[in-house]
Amino acid sequence: MTPKPLIQLSGVDKYYGDYHALRGIDLTINEGEFFSLLGPSGCGKTTLLRTIAGFEGVSGGTLMIDGKNMAGVSPNLRPTNMVFQSYAIFPHLSVAENVAFGLRKDPRSKEEKAKAVAEALEMVGLGGYGNRAAHALSGGQRQRVALARALILKPKVLLLDEPLSALDKKMRELMQVELIRLQRQVGITFILVTHDQEEALVMSDRIAVMFEGEIGQLDDPETLYRRPNSKRVAEFIGKMNFLDGTATAEGNRIAVDVAGLGKGDIAADQAPGGMPLGKVTVGIRPETLAIVFEGETTDRRICDAVVDEVVYYGDMTYYDVKVPGVDKPLTISMKNMIGRPVLDVGALTRVAWDERSLVVLAA
Amino acid sequence: MRGNGGGLRVYAVAYLIFLYAPIILLPIFAFNDATIIAFPLAGFTTHWFDELWTTKALHEAVKNSLMIAFATSVLATTLGLCAARAGAMADFPGKKGIIGFVMLPLVLPDIIVAVSLLIVLRQVLDLTLSNWTVIAAHVLLCTPFSIAILNGAFQNLDPSMEEAALDLGENRWSAFRLVTLPLVMPGIISSMLIAFTISLDEFIVAFFLTGSNPTMPVYIWGLLRFPASLPIIMALGTILVALSVVLLTIAEYFRRRGLKRAGLKDTGGFL
Numbered sequence: 052m053t054p055k056p057l058i059q060l061s062g063v064d065k066y067y068g069d070y071h072a073l074r075g076i077d078l079t080i081n082e083g084e085f086f087s088l089l090g091p092s093g094c095g096k097t098t099l100l101r102t103i104a105g106f107e108g109v110s111g112g113t114l115m116i117d118g119k120n121m122a123g124v125s126p127n128l129r130p131t132n133m134v135f136q137s138y139a140i141f142p143h144l145s146v147a148e149n150v151a152f153g154l155r156k157d158p159r160s161k162e163e164k165a166k167a168v169a170e171a172l173e174m175v176g177l178g179g180y181g182n183r184a185a186h187a188l189s190g191g192q193r194q195r196v197a198l199a200r201a202l203i204l205k206p207k208v209l210l211l212d213e214p215l216s217a218l219d220k221k222m223r224e225l226m227q228v229e230l231i232r233l234q235r236q237v238g239i240t241f242i243l244v245t246h247d248q249e250e251a252l253v254m255s256d257r258i259a260v261m262f263e264g265e266i267g268q269l270d271d272p273e274t275l276y277r278r279p280n281s282k283r284v285a286e287f288i289g290k291m292n293f294l295d296g297t298a299t300a301e302g303n304r305i306a307v308d309v310a311g312l313g314k315g316d317i318a319a320d321q322a323p324g325g326m327p328l329g330k331v332t333v334g335i336r337p338e339t340l341a342i343v344f345e346g347e348t349t350d351r352r353i354c355d356a357v358v359d360e361v362v363y364y365g366d367m368t369y370y371d372v373k374v375p376g377v378d379k380p381l382t383i384s385m386k387n388m389i390g391r392p393v394l395d396v397g398a399l400t401r402v403a404w405d406e407r408s409l410v411v412l413a414a
Numbered sequence: 415m416r417g418n419g420g421g422l423r424v425y426a427v428a429y430l431i432f433l434y435a436p437i438i439l440l441p442i443f444a445f446n447d448a449t450i451i452a453f454p455l456a457g458f459t460t461h462w463f464d465e466l467w468t469t470k471a472l473h474e475a476v477k478n479s480l481m482i483a484f485a486t487s488v489l490a491t492t493l494g495l496c497a498a499r500a501g502a503m504a505d506f507p508g509k510k511g512i513i514g515f516v517m518l519p520l521v522l523p524d525i526i527v528a529v530s531l532l533i534v535l536r537q538v539l540d541l542t543l544s545n546w547t548v549i550a551a552h553v554l555l556c557t558p559f560s561i562a563i564l565n566g567a568f569q570n571l572d573p574s575m576e577e578a579a580l581d582l583g584e585n586r587w588s589a590f591r592l593v594t595l596p597l598v599m600p601g602i603i604s605s606m607l608i609a610f611t612i613s614l615d616e617f618i619v620a621f622f623l624t625g626s627n628p629t630m631p632v633y634i635w636g637l638l639r640f641p642a643s644l645p646i647i648m649a650l651g652t653i654l655v656a657l658s659v660v661l662l663t664i665a666e667y668f669r670r671r672g673l674k675r676a677g678l679k680d681t682g683g684f685l
Contacts, residue, residue, distance in 0.1 A: 106577055126580045139578035143596045152592075153582035200582065 054081035057207060057240050058103060062112035065098055065264075072098045074264040075112065080208075080242060085234050087243045087251040090261035091287065097212060099261070100244045104210050105129045117207055132201035133210040136217070138193040140185045140200075146172070147181035149196055153204045171199040174233070191222045202237060209234075211243045215250060227253050248288045252276060260284050268323075277336075280324035282412050285334050291410075292340070292381045296333040298326065298411060307411055309333050311376030312354055315406030322411040330414045337384040339408035342370060343401040344391055351403040356381070358398045368393050372402060437655055444648040451644055462649035469646070475633035479614055482545055482629060486552040487609040493553065494560025494605055499594070501561075502568035503576070513561075520558040527554065528622040535623065543625040551619045556609035563608060567601025600668040607665040611658055 058080040065073035072095050080086045088096040101107045102114065105126035114121045117130055132153070141149050150168045157164060172178055175195040180188075188196065194214060201209055214230075215223045231254055234241045245251050251258045252272040259269045268275060268284045279285035282293065295310040298317070305317045305326055319326065343349055359380045360371035368387055371380040383402065387393070394400060443451050447459035466472060500506075501513050519527065531551050535541045575597065579589035595602075617631040624632055634650065637643045 104581060127583045127585055133581045135574040135578055137572050137574050139572055139574035141575065141593055156583060
């Protein structure tokens with residue numbers, strides 16, 4: 052199935068006075084896709100979402116939804132619906148009245164509308180809640196009402212502005228799974244704005260990472276995690292150790308000399324931002340490094356290390372280790388297993404690494 | 415608690431007496447069977463209230479005042495609604511300065527406002543003084559109060575509410591009517607009641623700007639020249655105090671109901 056473009060932005064600029072909030076955004080979002088806009092606060096992700104919804108106009112460039120130019124089209128006439136960060140549930144209406152709000156101009160009969168409302172509430176797991184007062188609902192229930200209220204209109208795109216940030220951790224994890232299920236069920240394009248990288252990784256088909264009004268990287272979650280194209284993307288998503296290195300071309304291969312670890316060969320895809328020669332930054336994820344415990348053997352490259360810090364998480368232990376020749380301690384995550392001790396601070400140990408897990412980035 | 419706060423309790427009681435003793439005198443002398451306002455009391459009568467019913471000029475003055483107060487409350491609340499909404503939801507250059515200027519009549523001495531308005535209306539615009547000139551002046555005085563009350567209502571309002579209605583297919587006006595208006599309605603009712611009360615007993619500005627037909631406070635002031643009519647004023651005052659208490663109670667009821675409806679915590683009010 053070839054993806055069908057639904058939303059197309061080309062060269063979209065947005066200014067607030069002198070402040071350049073969106074800087075020439077080019078972006079295509081496909082039909083049926085779960086797409087995330089991820090970035091730190093103030094990166095322009097919410098502005099971009101509100102631009103798609105029609106709450107903000109563009110200062111330059113074009114925005115097309117479903118083949119139509121959206122310039123001058125107000126939010127009520129766009130095939131988009133939004134779940135607001137505060138949910139914006141109307142407190143003076145009942146749950147059913149909230150869900151039915153968008154159906155006011157719908158020509159269907161009262162009974163048919165009531166049935167649609169009941170179905171929408173059923174879909175979000177709030178069957179039988181129709182007569183409740185909206186202001187008496189919990190955070191999670193409010194969000195479900197907001198979802199039902201938007202989805203009952205069968206929009207082409209559902210926009211979600213940090214929908215999970217107001218929920219506690221347990222509820223958040225539950226709603227993540229529910230949102231994925233719901234998106235598969237209705238097949239509508241979801242665009243999620245979040246600052247939570249884990250949330251984006253769990254839920255999305257594709258993620259655009261934004262910094263200062265620009266898209267830093269646009270990829271599927273796995274590529275984004277394994278092959279970040281810049282230091283700031285690598286820093287924003289997951290944990291990453293950064294080491295100094297020197298890259299040299301040796302024939303048609305590239306060799307990188309990593310400070311403290313040694314020399315390794317690099318494949319082209321390990322430098323997603325393009326292969327810089329000379330001084331580079333080398334990234335290594337904590338889980339691609341390993342402590343070699345006493346009695347264990349490995350065929351990977353090995354260097355000596357001293358344990359500097361131990362953080363025990365139950366299923367995992369995070370070690371900060373000092374490796375001679377590396378100025379900052381390296382973070383290593385190890386699964387806790389039967390027969391595998393948790394090392395003490397100051398213990399001498401060995402660290403295994405693999406040249407295939409290195410990511411080479413511009414220094 | 416016992417033993418402590420004894421001094422404070424005395425202070426509180428003294429304070430309440432200071433506040434309300436003069437007001438309590440109103441009903442006492444309104445029902446007193448004597449033209450002279452002095453103790454000892456002479457006996458119970460409802461004569462002064464009967465007198466109110468038969469004084470034609472007073473009826474005209476009350477009718478004027480009610481009309482002016484109603485028009486003022488509608489106009490001031492409408493202006494206040496626009497200003498409070500702009501203050502809460504819109505961003506424009508010089509917003510703080512403009513809001514500050516709009517609120518200024520709250521602290522301007524009424525006498526200054528009255529004199530300058532008289533000059534503007536008579537000398538500059540050359541208008542005939544009428545109920546409408548009083549209404550215009552009262553709107554000026556009441557709008558800051560309306561804005562202050564409605565600001566509270568809008569501050570409690572999530573700005574995404576109206577956007578959500580827009581997003582669900584309503585246009586700007588219907589979104590405002592269906593969502594914002596019902597949510598700030600308690601504030602609107604409070605604001606109308608307060609503006610009504612302020613306008614009803616406003617004297618200085620009305621004194622300067624009434625035409626041939628005086629408002630009630632101006633009429634009362636006129637009565638003061640005749641000592642014999644003092645008890646009538648007492649009777650009228652009694653009715654006005656009762657009416658003010660009722661109106662303020664209703665205003666407060668709607669304010670609290672509004673908070674409850676929006677599921678918010680009470681952060682102070684009038685009562």
